[in-house]
Amino acid sequence: MNDHSSGALLGGLVADAHPDTGEPEPEQVWQEPVDRLLAGLRTKAAGLTTAEVQSRLATYGPNDAATVKRRPLWLQFLARFSNPLIIILLIASAVSAATGDVASFVIIFCIVMLSIIFDFVQEVRAQNAVEALRQSVAVQATVRRDGASVSVPIHQLVPGDIVELIAGDLVPADSRLLESRDLYVNQALLTGEPYPAEKRASEAASGAEDPAGASNAVFAGTSVISGTATILICRTGGRTALGHLATSLAEKPPATAFTVGIRRFGLLIMRLTVLMVLFVLVMNIAFARPMLQSLMFAVALAVGLTPELLPMIVTVTLARSAMQMARRKVIVKRLSAIHDLGAMNVLCTDKTGTLTEASIKLVRTIDGHGAESRHAYTYAYVNSQFESGMKSPLDKAILAAEPFDMTAFRKIDEAPFDFERRRVSVLVEHDATRRLIVKGAPEDLLRLSGHYQDADGVEKPLDTARRAAFQTTLDGIGAHGFRALGIASRVVDVSHQTAAIADEADLVFAGFAIFLDPPKTSAGATIKAMAEAGITVKVLTGDNEHVSRHVFTEIQVPVLGVLTGDVLEHMTEEALIGQLPHVNLFCRVNPQQKLRILLALKRLGNVVGFLGDGINDAPALHAADVGISVDGAADVARAAADLILLEHDLSVVREAVVAGRATVQNVSKYVLMGASSNFGNMFSMAGATLILPFLPMLPMLPIQILLNNLIYNVSEIAIPFDSVDPEATVAPVKWDIRLIERFMLVFGPVSSVFDFITFYALLVFFGAGEALFQTGWFIESMTTQTLVVFCIRTRRQFFRSMPCRFLIATNLGAVAFAIVLPLVSWGRWFGFVTPPPLFFVFLVGATLAYLGLVEVTKVIFYRFRASR
């Protein structure tokens, strides 16, 4: 048999059997002829079938450059056993089982498993819930599958998919252009270049060395500024050019102050624990206690002292908060953004849709003198209709105003809109003449015009007097609260094929299109409410000063200071930073300037939020501490944001801020609890160890310590659900490690004092032997450790702030359990004995005294802090 011919015959089948050979090399994306690329990826213009997509997804994985793949659940579960404390504990208990004490092995094993499972389940559930929310706002792409155009989340795209792009879309993966029309993309993420780059479908690109230079290909992480395209997806996920960047730059969002604070706190406690445990171990050995028992004791102690629940509490609290926000129409994409939201003290926002209703209407089209102009309307309509960019609300308003027959007009080319020029030109042919029609920021069009057309279409020179008159007309429009676009045109030679930006000169001014964008009456009240909540609102708009000022007047917010893009352009960084506190309105700012203002605000030490929905807002959204966008926004804006509002309104942001602050406060409660009780316990253990030579026993058995820890943890799972005092959310909440350290140094010893009193009482009054001593301390430490949450959770007197019922239940439950266990028969398994009745009288007295002392200390502590 001839191997050669059968191989050729079976070529297709063989290729199918090895689906992973299809993805082209990076340079092939732009160098290979289209037919070869299509063949190599075994796809066609009609796209892939669902079955092909499934098998490719399995081969190439999801199209997700940045996110780290989540490990399978069972691995995540096993990872929890890598904790050295757990390992030592399990080994130590196994050794003790080997020496005959099987009961304690079983009990320790159960306790360890219980707390691991419990922690694991909580965290996985929280993560899943948050992931579902994120998916609900995932960016979608229009892709050809099974011969039809469907919308799928971009992480489900595979090499070989055929995708359609329009302005405002993100380029989902490294792709070759199959068709394109007036396509301009922003490649800033790859090249740092803020200006749009033109791309065109063509056969092999001439000599392009790198992705950014390839004019016939588009790359993940870039976005479409204007035009449309059909693309062939070639390389996805981590194998895109961006994917390489992302892995080297570690796309992970920078740690927030809060995350850093939590980590530092965890480390602090860990260090103290290690010291403590070593000390106890050495002491025990020095006093010639049995090795194994001493080791078990030390390890159990370490487990008890570690705030091992911290990560789970943080995740669960944030996830719960994200679910709550989702019910109030705010989707959280990045969980840690909730901290930033709680700490945010400056919010930058755009104007349209936030301060105005965003239901823009075209009111009139007039010439420079203010007379109704049919010409101007015709030009505006033709321009809006032919413009291939993302139709702005202004375009929509023009097209919705009055139907217009366009059959006589033919589009030749376009110089697309961008936010630096603020205008768009289309080159059209009509009655055998070619004309460039320009529409954009009116003051710029006036500047670019040398002639004007009156309402009858007669052309006249635009002299200085006329220019001034037209400017007065424009100012009048703005002062009455109307927005305006300028319209101008220029006749070009019939051989003229392309519309270039350089052609936008020596224009004939046709007039103004006047729009009404009614202010949102509620916006003023919300801005005031924000100010009362410690958040300064600043407006950053691409619109002009007249219009913006009018909106401020209408919503009754004072303009404190104005800065325009032109002025800003010539300002030094220092001058800008000096001005910032006095300015709350920035006009005619382009995307780069929005970003610059935002970074300057951050440099001043502010935690800055940015709310915006346009392509022009994306850079600032990305750089903000909290990027906020809305559901209908451009894909680039939604992708750059941390939060997505399902309802475009400032008041929604305000509610989310309060929720964010409450969340941070609840995490703080857990940390403060840990700071006081963990530190207190360390103190007590150290003390107990010091008096150990006189004690014929361990202060608590290892099993008892573990049990104590487990019950205590269970009592704390309700903290994420707790209510927060209203006064705790009136101002931005910042993470304050100094407060925590002080808290620890004050409240730790307070709790130890009562431990020592208990030791004394047990030894002297009750003449306790080993079992009674351990039982007594177990009960006392459980009771004080849990109940103190009611003092620590509020800065008010504890009875003036109502905890959530769940928290009351878990804490009282924990206390009841600790008291009942020694009374029932299976308490013996843990080495407990029934204490004498008088002990409970002592317990009640000591607990009340302890809580009272904590309350008094708390009042003094916060008063002292406030007075500084």
Ligand SMILES: Nc1ncnc2c1ncn2[C@@H]1O[C@H](COP(=O)(O)OP(=O)(O)OP(=O)(O)O)[C@@H](O)[C@H]1O
């Ligand atoms: N479709 C369009 N055609 C021509 N010019 C336009 C178009 N859209 C916007 N412009 C010009 O660009 C300027 C800036 O755009 P826009 O007002 O959308 O910026 P922005 O910063 O998003 O404003 P806002 O804060 O109101 O959202 C406009 O004021 C207008 O002069």
Ligand SMILES: [Mg+2]
């Ligand atoms: Mg906008």
